[in-house]
Amino acid sequence: MPYIIEIMPKSRRAPNRLVAALLHERVATFELGIVAEIFGLPRPEMGPDWYRFVTVAEEQKPLRATGGFRVFPEAGLEMLAQAGTIVIPGWRTDGVAPAPAVRMALSEAYGRGARLVSICSGAFLLAACGLLAGRRATTHWLYADQLRTLHPDIEVNAAVLYVDEEQVLTSAGSAAGVDLMLHIVRKDFGAQAANEIARRMVMAPHREGGQAQFIERPVPRRADDRLASLLEAIRRRPAEHWTIARMAQRVAMSQRTFIRRFQESTGMAPGEWVIAARLEVARLLLESTVTGLDEISLSSGFGNPAALRHHFRQQVGLTPTAYRASFKAA
Numbered sequence: 238m239p240y241i242i243e244i245m246p247k248s249r250r251a252p253n254r255l256v257a258a259l260l261h262e263r264v265a266t267f268e269l270g271i272v273a274e275i276f277g278l279p280r281p282e283m284g285p286d287w288y289r290f291v292t293v294a295e296e297q298k299p300l301r302a303t304g305g306f307r308v309f310p311e312a313g314l315e316m317l318a319q320a321g322t323i324v325i326p327g328w329r330t331d332g333v334a335p336a337p338a339v340r341m342a343l344s345e346a347y348g349r350g351a352r353l354v355s356i357c358s359g360a361f362l363l364a365a366c367g368l369l370a371g372r373r374a375t376t377h378w379l380y381a382d383q384l385r386t387l388h389p390d391i392e393v394n395a396a397v398l399y400v401d402e403e404q405v406l407t408s409a410g411s412a413a414g415v416d417l418m419l420h421i422v423r424k425d426f427g428a429q430a431a432n433e434i435a436r437r438m439v440m441a442p443h444r445e446g447g448q449a450q451f452i453e454r455p456v457p458r459r460a461d462d463r464l465a466s467l468l469e470a471i472r473r474r475p476a477e478h479w480t481i482a483r484m485a486q487r488v489a490m491s492q493r494t495f496i497r498r499f500q501e502s503t504g505m506a507p508g509e510w511v512i513a514a515r516l517e518v519a520r521l522l523l524e525s526t527v528t529g530l531d532e533i534s535l536s537s538g539f540g541n542p543a544a545l546r547h548h549f550r551q552q553v554g555l556t557p558t559a560y561r562a563s564f565k566a567a
Contacts (some may be wrong), residue, residue, distance in 0.1 A: 251405045252350075252425065253321025259339075259362075260310050261328065262295040266302045268326035268356045268414055269401070275418040275434060276324075283430060291316055295339055314342040322352040326414070329391035330380050332361075334385045340366045353405050354421065360407045364388040368405055376493030377410030378524045394405060415440065428524040463488040464502050468510075475538040481507055512548055515539060519549070523561040530557055 256276040258269060269292075277290035294300060294310035302308050317323055318486055323346055334340075343366045347353055355363050360376040363369050364384060373392045376384050380397035394400065399408040399417040404535035408417035415438070467488055471479055485495035499507045519537040522528050530542040539545040542557075549557050 244359075252286075253319075254288045254318045256288050256290050256322045256324060257293045257312075257317055257320035258290070258324050258326055258485055259293055259317070259343075259522075260300055260308060260326075262300050263329075264300060264302045264308060265327035265357065265411075266304050266306055267304065268359070268495055268567055269308070271356065271414045271418060272324045274438065275415075275422065280434075282433075283426070288322075291320070293317055293320075309428055317342045317346050317351075318349075320346065320351055322354060324356065324418075325362050326356045327358045328355075328360075328362040330358050330361050330383055332365075332383075335362055335365050343368065345485060347404065350404070352421075354417065355407045356417065357408065357410045361387070363405065363407070364391060369407070372402050372405060373400050374402070374405075374407040375409050375413075376407065377382075379410070395401050418511045423524070428521045463490075464499065468503075468514075471511060471514050472517075475511075475518050476536060477538070479507075479538075511538075512552070516548060516552055519545060520553075520558065520560070523557055533557070 256272070258272045260269070262512060273290065275379065276288045282286050285563065291312055292308070292310045293314060293316045293523045295314055297313050299307045299309055316479050319524045323343070328335075339362075343362070344351065347368055353363060353368060355376075357377045358380055360369065360374050361380070361384060364374070364387065369388065373394060374384075375381075375394050375397050378395040381393050384391065385393045395409070397409065398413040399406060399420060406417060406421070418429045422434055435467075446480055450533055467484060470487075471477075471484075481492050481496065484499075485492045488495060490498065496507060499505075499510070503510050515538040517524050519539070522533045522536065528536075530545060534540060534542050534545040537545065541547065546556055549560060553560060555563070
């Protein structure tokens with residue numbers, strides 16, 4: 238008589254969703270607000286696995302924040318031992334060494350696998366703890382030279398919105414912190430969750446920026462109503478044949494005028510923008526579905542998997558399959 242052996246899958250360890258913001262005297266109010274907005278608000282629509290948030294400081298006492306505010310950290314450094322993600326919303330840039338307790342807490346958190354994230358000048362603390370040595374990193378362009386001088390073992394790139402080095406992530410000045418926090422949500426929960434958070438914040442889920450494994454959503458900078466309508470049509474129907482002639486005719490311009498106005502509005506040539514819009518569609522499908530490459534190629538407007546792979550390699554530096562493996566929801 239035949240028999241069946243049931244092999245139980247190995248239990249998958251639940252992700253640590255506790256996000257801790259590490260505060261200090263004169264903490265940057267805006268940067269702290271970014272972290273609290275994305276990780277600290279209750280979001281029941283995201284399910285029970287959503288982030289938990291706590292503010293941490295070396296001492297549990299009122300701290301001054303920029304703009305004359307006072308903030309009250311909820312816990313001491315011991316809470317960092319429980320956090321899955323630690324965010325540093327700015328730090329001093331004068332090269333003064335952090336307190337030994339802070340350095341030890343971050344080093345231990347890194348050693349056990351916690352994700353360390355900096356916004357703007359927060360990279361200076363990670364650097365002072367030796368956690369950016371030999372890595373790529375970014376910070377506000379105003380501080381980039383100072384970071385290079387203090388820590389020549391870091392490859393500082395001030396031309397990007399953020400840098401993702403897997404366990405250690407850094408972002409450029411202030412608002413780029415939003416881009417990085419949404420990127421983290423996208424990595425943890427997928428594109429739809431990140432888009433929903435961005436929608437509630439009334440902002441685009443992607444901004445233009447030179448990030449290696451990050452596709453910019455082609456958002457117009459100063460589009461008039463006609464161009465805005467055209468861009469929306471391309472986003473909605475990327476698989477259609479969007480030639481220069483057709484786009485110019487749609488907005489009632491000569492081709493020469495259309496190309497000039499389009500570049501002024503978006504900072505990109507029309508063909509480049511169309512490719513970026515199609516890549517956006519393909520990226521979302523790769524992240525949020527199990528749809529095959531043939532169908533994704535058709536839906537996004539590339540026509541066939543070869544063309545999709547070509548543009549993905551050229552713009553993203555990955556194959557579509559590798560991108561899906563890296564960026565699908567955890």
